[in-house]
Amino acid sequence: MVAVKDADFSDVDAVFCCLPHGTTQEIIKGLPKSLKIVDLSADFRLRDISEYEEWYGQAHRAPELQKEAVYGLTEISREEVKSARLVANPGCYPTSVQLPLVPLIKANLVQPKNIIIDSKSGVSGAGRGAKEANLYTEIAEGIYSYGVTRHRHVPEIEQGLSDAANSKVTVSFTPHLMPMSRGMQSTIYVELAPGVEIKDLRQQLKLSYEDEDFVVLLDEGIVPRTHNTRGSNYCFINVFPDRIPGRAIIISVIDNLVKGASGQALQNLNVMMGFPESTGLLYQPLFP
Amino acid sequence: MVAVKDADFSDVDAVFCCLPHGTTQEIIKGLPKSLKIVDLSADFRLRDISEYEEWYGQAHRAPELQKEAVYGLTEISREEVKSARLVANPGCYPTSVQLPLVPLIKANLVQPKNIIIDSKSGVSGAGRGAKEANLYTEIAEGIYSYGVTRHRHVPEIEQGLSDAANSKVTVSFTPHLMPMSRGMQSTIYVELAPGVEIKDLRQQLKLSYEDEDFVVLLDEGIVPRTHNTRGSNYCFINVFPDRIPGRAIIISVIDNLVKGASGQALQNLNVMMGFPESTGLLYQPLFP
Amino acid sequence: MVAVKDADFSDVDAVFCCLPHGTTQEIIKGLPKSLKIVDLSADFRLRDISEYEEWYGQAHRAPELQKEAVYGLTEISREEVKSARLVANPGCYPTSVQLPLVPLIKANLVQPKNIIIDSKSGVSGAGRGAKEANLYTEIAEGIYSYGVTRHRHVPEIEQGLSDAANSKVTVSFTPHLMPMSRGMQSTIYVELAPGVEIKDLRQQLKLSYEDEDFVVLLDEGIVPRTHNTRGSNYCFINVFPDRIPGRAIIISVIDNLVKGASGQALQNLNVMMGFPESTGLLYQPLFP
Amino acid sequence: MVAVKDADFSDVDAVFCCLPHGTTQEIIKGLPKSLKIVDLSADFRLRDISEYEEWYGQAHRAPELQKEAVYGLTEISREEVKSARLVANPGCYPTSVQLPLVPLIKANLVQPKNIIIDSKSGVSGAGRGAKEANLYTEIAEGIYSYGVTRHRHVPEIEQGLSDAANSKVTVSFTPHLMPMSRGMQSTIYVELAPGVEIKDLRQQLKLSYEDEDFVVLLDEGIVPRTHNTRGSNYCFINVFPDRIPGRAIIISVIDNLVKGASGQALQNLNVMMGFPESTGLLYQPLFP
Known part of the structure; x- marks a missing residue:
């Protein structure tokens, strides 16, 4: 200082x-x-x-x-x-969550309630501090959830989604620690607005991001993989129909150390x- | 033959x-x-x-x-x-999902609808076949979802939960491949029945499994980790309150090659x- | 205390x-x-x-x-x-080195000079202390040598080999850190005593260990792998002819946390x- | 075709x-x-x-x-x-071996006999073919030697070192497979020519490579790590005194997919x- x-x-x-x-x-x-x-x-x-x-x-x-x-x-x-x-x-999680959700909520395609966010992060998100929890032997070959519902990125996510919804949004957010150094995926489970279909979500995301350098809507059916972002500033997104009618599954991936x-x-x-x-x-x- | x-x-x-x-x-x-x-x-x-x-x-x-x-x-x-x-x-996924959910649905504590299952599995679940998708270089240091909503374990899960509910249950099930050999976690997002609280879920699971050798309800607040099951026949379970009122997050872990x-x-x-x-x-x- | x-x-x-x-x-x-x-x-x-x-x-x-x-x-x-x-x-390294070498040196089959030991260890050998050097991000997907010629296990190795040789032995010992939790391999490069052949080394090791529960000479040509010892008290050993006449390559593997x-x-x-x-x-x- | x-x-x-x-x-x-x-x-x-x-x-x-x-x-x-x-x-191994050794042999600083090369490679060196041996489950958390003394890169290494020595050189070369995707280290054990010291080797390598973009002699005592080369075209080299008088340990690292x-x-x-x-x-x- x-x-x-x-x-x-x-x-x-x-x-x-x-x-x-x-x-x-x-x-x-x-x-x-x-x-x-x-x-x-x-x-x-x-x-x-x-x-x-x-x-x-x-x-x-x-x-x-x-x-x-x-x-x-x-x-x-x-x-x-x-x-x-x-x-x-x-923050890294808020980036991975807001990039897909903000345009969809703004356009009233996704309901701003009961949004379930299951996120997975590489361990570099925790920084380089010497903590036992982040030793190789503690991380390799195992996974666990941490900060269930209490992670500090919650208010940041809710702030962004509330802005988009123009009303107070409360989310379910559960981060999981992955045995990898870099990479982040958010698997987001949402309720569609009445009458909305998967193709409407894809169409909106296409409109929102087609001129962007770093945010990419993948072709229909293609699953985003964290590998495709490692070391890059890209965010890859896709939308999938849920088995439960009226629901969708949105997946986004980033490198938490770059775009995140x-x-x-x-x-x-x-x-x-x-x-x-x-x-x-x-x-x-x-x-x- | x-x-x-x-x-x-x-x-x-x-x-x-x-x-x-x-x-x-x-x-x-x-x-x-x-x-x-x-x-x-x-x-x-x-x-x-x-x-x-x-x-x-x-x-x-x-x-x-x-x-x-x-x-x-x-x-x-x-x-x-x-x-x-x-x-x-x-199957491995159905084991990790049904052990926590069946008693809770049977007891009418969890609503048998809008059940969101986000599962994570080590790569040994895919067997030992020589497939490019499972090479070390494809798996290490990255994650992705596969079989979004279409995994063959879906009907097996729905059969068990429908039996428990005594009505047809349709689930949202998304499996993810983890960069690890063994271990499986299911993070399950549920709506509580009216008036039900987290402690009711814990009480029911305690009753159901307190005499079991291999299924263990962890103490309140303790997060199950796949590491705690590696090489063993244990299933560890816990239940957490969601930020969204009226919802709970259930986590179960097993070794997919043993209990699974x-x-x-x-x-x-x-x-x-x-x-x-x-x-x-x-x-x-x-x-x- | x-x-x-x-x-x-x-x-x-x-x-x-x-x-x-x-x-x-x-x-x-x-x-x-x-x-x-x-x-x-x-x-x-x-x-x-x-x-x-x-x-x-x-x-x-x-x-x-x-x-x-x-x-x-x-x-x-x-x-x-x-x-x-x-x-x-x-210690773990001395165990992996002495088990194959002591009988061969005692029997005058291997020269007690210019013994080159290139060892590789999983990171658990460093203990569970919270050190930056052992964070997942520092260890995964990379290797390096540490303590080149100055590791504390050197005098322990030399004590055991000197006892076997009945003369002062000085070894070249270079430990390497592997991106894995458990497991240890020592690849040992030796000069044969005059007239000695690979089969003589195998014969001596067979004699020394055929009644042992935990030390196993593998069949000719089979390469010991650390995977074969993980979680067990076994030490697997084998001997290979070198391209350079008059030399042999001896490989031993253990689980550093068990037999080590x-x-x-x-x-x-x-x-x-x-x-x-x-x-x-x-x-x-x-x-x- | x-x-x-x-x-x-x-x-x-x-x-x-x-x-x-x-x-x-x-x-x-x-x-x-x-x-x-x-x-x-x-x-x-x-x-x-x-x-x-x-x-x-x-x-x-x-x-x-x-x-x-x-x-x-x-x-x-x-x-x-x-x-x-x-x-x-x-080839990748020959690159990692010849870059440090050729100048030292040409300058008669290292004896062109009894050269022991213990190499360690990430699994990407084996290509992307769907082989059981390279599945994640076979590679993660374990190591082994392969092609002991019989790897196809042997004649390529010997060709280069023989050219440098102006006489036929036969090497001991043992490759090991590491649980990592990229990266290669060769740990090379050599006999010094009479009267030669470590500083002479460092001085020669400095002369040979000080104007190069991609080959770097590290400062005295600094251990090359494969992490320092990942995704880059660099080769990092250093030389260490052995405990056995008259010997040296040379370490070189590259990314096998880039400089290799x-x-x-x-x-x-x-x-x-x-x-x-x-x-x-x-x-x-x-x-x-």
């Missing part, structure tokens, strides 16, 4: 802020107003300060900055990001700076 | 039949009536022959044997297994033969 | 001591002389106290106990173990107590 | 030939003489046709092309590659075409 205080930003236009949750509020307050900032922490993601305090267990120390911050789910908020000074970069973190941060910075949006992001997935 | 025909069964009381789906119908027809048989294939699991033909794409060649077969989910059908000559050993296959087969044989039920099954999980 | 001090050992015949290296010297000094002890730490493995001090960087605090301790490589030192009060349980640790400890205890040596150890390897 | 016959190469300057071993000899014979070709198969790697026939079990069908082919270990043979029409792209295959192929093509050598190859390693 001393380093930040003494840093000379006179020749700097923009910065990424990659510090632990809870620590960037103070630091960003101290940065020159001329700097454009993409904050990768969770500090400025929740518009409602009381939600922040409930889920993160501490008072927010920069509420005025929170008012200014733009939630940077690039494809959804590109216009706001363009003119933002401070962008709160979305640093890649989307760079995408946001490109938008803020007026650079071509894919600058530095055209890596292809690495497989195997 | 020649080997089977020429085999001398005069000193044999019981056999396991571990042949591919579709091949055991003929073979079992040819075996002596005095033999007790546990069939690990799917050939005799579905009581409704027309369901078998729909999901397996071929006519059933031993419908009279099908009538005699007992579906061997041991804890649920122990009495029928005791006197059975032919036991159809359950050979272990349950031996358990059934022990019951059929009058041996202590845990004979040969008291292996502890191997971790790490 | 208080717990140990206050413990009542009046009804106890024998104990395993499973404490970190460096801590058991004091503790064992304080235990009743009537207790039989198998110490799983490295504290009593090196007969030469000055070697201990050089490799472990501290003075030995129980040199008189060190004199009494028997190095418990069961198959090699069974007679001494039988009458021992304190057994120092061997707790399994051999129990084997030693069985010998000390006069129990059948395989009591509690007849687990079969778990595969996959 | 029909496709190749009917193809129109009039606007094509160069091609990669990525066909199975044994099939490219005929195909390349049929291609226009104006085409520059990098062949990724083993068909043209061995100058001595009789060696090819011994190790691959079939007569060579294009011996005249073999005479023309240049062995494309880029850093070692850059000048020949520049003017080559047909480049035989090296397609990356080096592109590097060769760049040289043949006069493009900057790193064109298309500046990917950074993907970690984790």
Whole structure:
């Protein structure tokens, strides 16, 4: 933090802020107003300060900055990001959930209730801290759910879906830890609005994303795989009919470290700076 | 098959039949009536022959044997297994789903509709056949859903839950392939019957399984992990409140190769033969 | 340690001591002389106290106990173990290296010089401590050598081989960390004594181990695999001709947590107590 | 092959030939003489046709092309590659072995005898064919040696080292299969020439590679890790003193699919075409 205080930003236009949750509020307050900032922490993601305090267990120390911050789910908020000074970069789970759901809820195709989100994440989502829970021997060859219904990404997801629905949405969200380093899948179980069919969902997603570089609706029947995103900024989405009439299954996959973190941060910075949006992001997935 | 025909069964009381789906119908027809048989294939699991033909794409060649077969989910059908000559050993997914759900549906605690089952399986469930899809390079460090809504275990699950509900149950079932050899988790999202609470579900499961050797309701709040079952015949279950009022999340884990296959087969044989039920099954999980 | 001090050992015949290296010297000094002890730490493995001090960087605090301790490589030192009060349980690498080499060196079939040992270990060998180096993300999908020529198991290996050779042996030993939880392979490159052939090595190993429960010489040409030992107390060994005339390649595999640790400890205890040596150890390897 | 016959190469300057071993000899014979070709198969790697026939079990069908082919270990043979029409792209193991050893043998620093090569490879080296041996369940959580002393890369390694030594070199080469998709390490045990020290080896490698983009001698004491090369065209090398006087341990790591295959192929093509050598190859390693 001393380093930040003494840093000379006179020749700097923009910065990424990659510090632990809870620590960037103070630091960003101290940065020159001329700097454009993409904050990768969770500090400025929740518009409602009381939600922040409930889920993160501490008072927010920069509420005025929170008012200014733009939630940077690039494809959804590109216009706001363009003119933002401070962008709160979305969490990985919220990115994988909102990209498919926001357009469908906005278009009233999916009911904004009883949304069941079963997410699966590689272990890098937990960071590089030396925790017993993340040792190779604890993770390899096994899976488990963690933070059942209580994961901190819940309010972020509900904020985005509530905005889309124009009403308060409460979701069922269960994250699972996978024996892999990178990759994230959200399998989302939804009720269709009356009269709506699977092809309507596909049509809406096609419309929403056909001009996007990084969000791709797969051809009918093709299952998204995390392998197809590893090391890349892509989000792949598809929609499937459920056996239960009136329901659909939506699957989205991302690399949690790229579209779910640093890649989307760079995408946001490109938008803020007026650079071509894919600058530095055209890596292809690495497989195997 | 020649080997089977020429085999001398005069000193044999019981056999396991571990042949591919579709091949055991003929073979079992040819075996002596005095033999007790546990069939690990799917050939005799579905009581409704027309369901078998729909999901397996071929006519059933031993419908009279099908009538005699007992579906061997041991804890649920122990009495029928005791006197059975032919036991159809359950599939791995159906075992992980029915053990927690059958008692709860029978007791009218969980609504028999809109049941969402998100299952995750180690790759050994696919057998040892040399398929590109199951190469190390295809599986390691990635996940995907397969057979979305169309997996052959669907009718087996629906048969068991319909029996419990005494009405036709249709489920949403999505299996996912995990980068691990063994282990299976079903995360099950249900609607509670009116007035029912989480503690009622836990109480019912406690009652149902407190005298069982292999099915264990974990203490409140403890998340089942596949690691805790690896190499063992255990099924661990727990129930969690959902964020959405009136809903619950049920998690069960098994080793798909043991309680989901050979272990349950031996358990059934022990019951059929009058041996202590845990004979040969008291292996502890191997971790790490 | 208080717990140990206050413990009542009046009804106890024998104990395993499973404490970190460096801590058991004091503790064992304080235990009743009537207790039989198998110490799983490295504290009593090196007969030469000055070697201990050089490799472990501290003075030995129980040199008189060190004199009494028997190095418990069961198959090699069974007679001494039988009458021992304190057994120092061997390290995992030394077990995998000495079991094949000691009989061959004793019989003058392999030259006691230029012995090259390239060992590969699963990460559980490093314990369960929360170290960044052992996180899933650091270990999965990659390998590296560690402690090149400086691993603490070097003096233990050299002590055993020097005993066998009746002269000071210096080895080249390079351990490698594998992306797996359990399992250990030592690939050992040796020079044959003049006139010796591969079949002579196989013949000697057959003689040495044909009556053993846990050490197995595989049939000619069969490659030992760590999978064949996982979860079991077995050590599998084989010998192969090298392309370079006059040389051989010896491969041994164990489960580092069983024959390389707790399994051999129990084997030693069985010998000390006069129990059948395989009591509690007849687990079969778990595969996959 | 029909496709190749009917193809129109009039606007094509160069091609990669990525066909199975044994099939490219005929195909390349049929291609226009104006085409520059990098062949990724083993068909043209061995100058001595009789060696090819011994190790691959079939007569060579294009011996005249073999005479023309240049062995494309880029850093070692850059000048020949520049003017080559047909480049035989090296195998993965030979690349990892020759890059460190060729300069050291040429400079008479390492003795060209008793060279022990213990190599470890990710399973992608075996290709994507549907073989039981490469299923996830066969590979995960276990290791083994394969092709002990008989791997087809032996003659390729010996050819390169014999050229460097100006005398026939016979090596001990043992490949091991690792539970990982990509990555290769060769741990090489050598005898130093009289009077030579570790620093002389480091000095020679520094001289040989300091101007190279893709071959890097690490700082003293730093252990090369396959993680540092994954998805990149780098080869990292280091040299360590052995405990046995007069010996050294050399470690090199590559990504077997990049510097060990397609990356080096592109590097060769760049040289043949006069493009900057790193064109298309500046990917950074993907970690984790």
